[in-house]
Amino acid sequence: MIEQIDKEYVLHTYARNYVNFKRGVNATLFDENDKDYIDFTAGIAVVSVGHGNKRVADKIYEQVSNITHISNLYAIEPQALLAKRLSELSDMDIRTFFANSGAEANEGAIKIARKYGETHFKEKKYKVITLTNSFHGRTITTVKATGQDAMHTPNFSPYPDGFSHLNSIQDIYTSIDDETVAVMIELVQGEGGVQPFDKKEIQKLAKFLKEQDVLLIIDEVQTGVYRTGEFLASNLYEIKPDIVTLAKGLGGGVPIGAIMTTHKDIFSPGDHGSTFGGNYLVTAAALEVLDILEEIKDDGSLDATIIYFNSKLNAIYENNKDLFTANVGLGLMRGLRVKDAQTLALIIKTAFEYGVLVLKAGQNTLRFLPALTISKEEMNEGFKRLENALNKIKQG
Template structure:
């Protein structure tokens, strides 16, 4: 394969090459079909091969793909408007190309916000252990998993890790400017944080003038059933980051904030961020999923998927200790890591794609538009795979 000669070996790739897809069904180069319970790790929110998204991208590509942010970009302005209106918050957006970039932008906003003449510099940002915020040098350091910090230091200073949400308040000091959390830790094991504790923390931070930054790279854009997990938790963060499902597969990242006067011209930038193609993708995806939500179809899909998952857990309680998550961001706790690895391999053999999260969680991130037939087929294949263990 060309990969071994020309691509750096940073992924332990499965020996499968996909050539086409339709909604939650993928076909590989050998003609084998798979039910996709991963959506490219929460990215392909409107499914593979969506006609409306494909047509919008083709039409835009025929006109302009890229200019640069030195000029006005009408599709970017339209996408920003839709994102802000869907969020329900009074915010403005900056466009990048990934979740890590969005989180870098959030950190820069917070750090500048903490720079006040004549006062001690506030620069510390508290994050949670087992969090994941990206793979750039700064976002790796923001990530509260010690194993992620191997090899790549020295790192930027100023990140403090809390064992859990209960400890955060005690770590806030005169140099703290922000707290960055995922409301549901994705890579950390599909671990939702208690809603009342989040609301209590938000009120405390507002009182202390410490910014609440919510990383919604994985939870955003209807993954949890509402446009934002922040909407589900009934809080109003100071900064929110989005990526993954926003572009439906086209790379994009957004940091949005109500602190509109912090960054000025030259403080931040991105060559590709929010260009014509990416903005068109985001605008189209928001339109599609907003209509899907309003029709009631999203809620129906969430209920149906949850029922299937809970039935699987109960049928194999010797393997799965509990079902976790909400919306279409779900997981099953597995008795041990070896069994989890065996399930993922067997599932792939039987034509269904699932993910690992943390040490012992089987993770499910299907396209939000997954049909009941695709669910039925996927869970039937998963049942067969489990039967081979």
């Protein structure tokens, strides 16, 4: 029923799996037949505190029962409190603009960089350097910022100019010219294959860019909000970027994006805006999400979950080296390199049949992004099912 309606009325932008999920409890989903699935995807790193989280649901209900939205023409108390919390958790002297998604957050970051390049220098600077295999969004500008050739089809051209995509961090040093205003990177490339960069390499780059007065934008849409174990991957790498973008896990499932910048007075009224961005609903939900995540970080349970999950994942890797070539990632942003793309597709399909949800990243990476609140029981069951699926594949 749902498949027929979806195909008739929804634009075909996804190769969907037509399971009909009806409810969820933490990292477990149930379909219309009440079959359960262990969810190692969390809605692509979004449902950070699990499905059906009662504390978040209660906070959303409380807020919707009073005010859902009034627009940014008026002060919004939970928005202001959330901005303060982000500054405290990031350990950065920042102001924040709230948007509705990661792509919007990255658009705003690019606008900040370009205004900086227009107002801070005698001669205009506007060019932004990104990296091959990066992913920064699907708007026209963030598609161009994305360093994947497959995203730059003629269908949507012409694209905005001023973007270049380099193969490595080392290439950045020799590619900055008199018109370069910013470098924009992910510390762990998510869509590009769950590829973390070396910490010392990033610290060296951050120091160099500061000396050159080139802004460093860190896209933490996927890595942020404790996904790598610390509030920001930037905290883990011990750097202080000029701009950080967040989205995904910040709202626990409600749409929110954030642009955090140390250039606190860069925007003037009218420079940027959003009708829905940072409204009562999403910022109230995000504050509750952060309360939950701070608690599990402070009591040690998040770190314990990361250690346990990665031990189970490594066991899968060690037991199946005929299928996998590497175990990669940080925190609860993990991946297994698969020997070829055909095998990867078969693993995802067979795992689903066995009741466990996993993702693809890049051309050959099996990606894991579980809820940060996933239980030991859910991890045990999920990896047992995955092992059974892999055994089925090897048996033919």
